[in-house]
Amino acid sequence: MTDTSMTTRQKVEASMKRRRSAEKRFRVYGLISVLFGLLCLVVLFGDILSKGLAAFSQTVIRTEVVLDADYLGLNKNSSSDEIRAANFEGLLKNHFKEMVQPDGRKERRQLYSMISAGAAWQLIEAVQANPGLIGQAVTFDLIADDDVDQWLKHDRGVEGINTRMSEVQIAWMESWIEQGMLTTRFNTLFFTNGDSREPELAGIHGAIKGTFLTLLVTFLLSFPIGVAAAIYLEEFAPKNRITEIVEININNLAAVPSITFGLLGLAIFINIFGVSRSTPLVGGLVLTLMTLPTIIISGRAAIKAVPPSIREAAFGLGASKVQVVFHHVLPLALPGMLTGTIIGMAQALGETAPLLMIGMIAFVVDVPGFINDPSTVLPVQIFLWSDSPERAFTERTSGAIIVLLGFLVVMNTAAVMLRRRLERRW
Known part of the structure; x- marks a missing residue:
């Protein structure tokens, strides 16, 4: 009887040991599953944040622009329609051409392509808000083109990267960085603009x-x-x-x-x-x-x-x-x-x-x-x-x-x- 009861007790203890081991394995499997899910979330959100945080900053060219009244054909009493019709885009092109002095038509095209199409509208909106600026030299943070923005935030200093900027454009940008003209700021247009074909002007x-x-x-x-x-x-x-x-x-x-x-x-x-x-x-x-x-x-x-x-x-x-x-x-x-x-x-x-x-x-x-x-x-x-x-x-x-x-x-x-x-x- 004693041998039989001891054998039964050993069977029960062995069964309980297997149950405890199975429970421990189940807990380990559950913990691994939770950790794997958290790891996937971290990777997902990390990838989104690493790519998306740059969207909240915008590259601008800080420069002083003379709002030439004779060139624009405006005065302090000009109407809003007259201001919108003025050639602010040509004014900006002349400003940068005098500042950089590009050599030939090809370099001029490269220079003008570095300025966003929305830069002229920045001047228009500023003059519409305050017509008294006409004839004065005003400092603006002009929106840079998206290629300039990508070079400054991602490509600068990276060797062997395939960038869309030419050597002349890179030399100009390096010079502007040394002068404190090319910088980044918080991208307010991302929250205040609607959609656009131009990435630097697109907003939500x-x-x-x-x-x-x-x-x-x-x-x-x-x-x-x-x-x-x-x-x-x-x-x-x-x-x-x-x-x-x-x-x-x-x-x-x-x-x-x-x-x-x-x-x-x-x-x-x-x-x-x-x-x-x-x-x-x-x-x-x-x-x-x-x-x-x-x-x-x-x-x-x-x-x-x-x-x-x-x-x-x-x-x-x-x-x-x-x-x-x-x-x-x-x-x-x-x-x-x-x-x-x-x-x-x-x-x-x-x-x-x-x-x-x-x-x-x-x-x-x-x-x-x-x-x-x-x-x-x-x-x-x-x-x-x-x-x-x-x-x-x-x-x-x-x-x-x-x-x-x-x-x-x-x-x-x-x-x-x-x-x-x-x-x-x-």
Whole structure:
């Protein structure tokens, strides 16, 4: 008996030892998986930051320009139209030609190509804001061309790199650096300008405003419709086959590829109802269709989380069904509904495929003023820039991704904070 019991105990101990070893291995595997996921995130964000941070700085040429009244044909009383029509571009060319004194037509072309097309507009805007500058010598931080910008931020001092700048241009830039003329500053145009064919002038202002207007339309439509649908399905709808079919379809729609909603919006809103393409209105309608299943599902879950005792107490005090739902259940379920809505909006913020189907891939320079103006959104702007051949658009693509990730982090953080602040524990 003793030998048999000892053998059984040894078997049990061996089995427990194997179980503990298996548990330790599982914990190690889980830890490795978490570390691998974090490593992938670090590599991803590190690559985006390394490429995108340069987009927030801009190369400028600091120089003193004489706003020659005779050459421009202007005076301090000139109108805004006259100022816009003046030859500021020629004034800048003459200024740099006198400063550098290029040898021949080829060097003059190389010199003029180092100045951005937006430099003349800097002078125009300054004179329009203060016509008293005409006839004076004014120091400007003129925007440099994107090739100059890339050379200063990435190519300078790197041996064997293939740069688009000639030896003469590099010599001029080195001279300007020694004189303190060629420098970098914070790229405010990245946040104040719309899209542009010139990388140094391209910004995300139009895309950000278009994104805001599109999400505004999406929220104003999806939140009340989603909450109303969740309340009806959970509190008032009869439990029959039709209701089951509706619930199944809502759950299935949450898993439908987003491009399908773009095709639906193209067929219904544009082809049938004639809504203008590439506007925040049609974009908001399409994203509303995409986010409604998420909002309805989260809304129903929030309503189910309200304890039955709340309903029973309200009914016991003589409240009607409508009073129970809207005076007691809905206020308690609203934090969960808002959280689901914010998560759905954050998902909509990062969508590109459905918006491409309704024409929001168009090149739009102007900043939209309202929901029916031509516009683009930040994810589509990133898609457009990523397909551009200019090297400078690479860093602007990563810079726009950083801004988009910032918006997503803010929205998800707001959802978590809102839930913690408003949630009640039972």
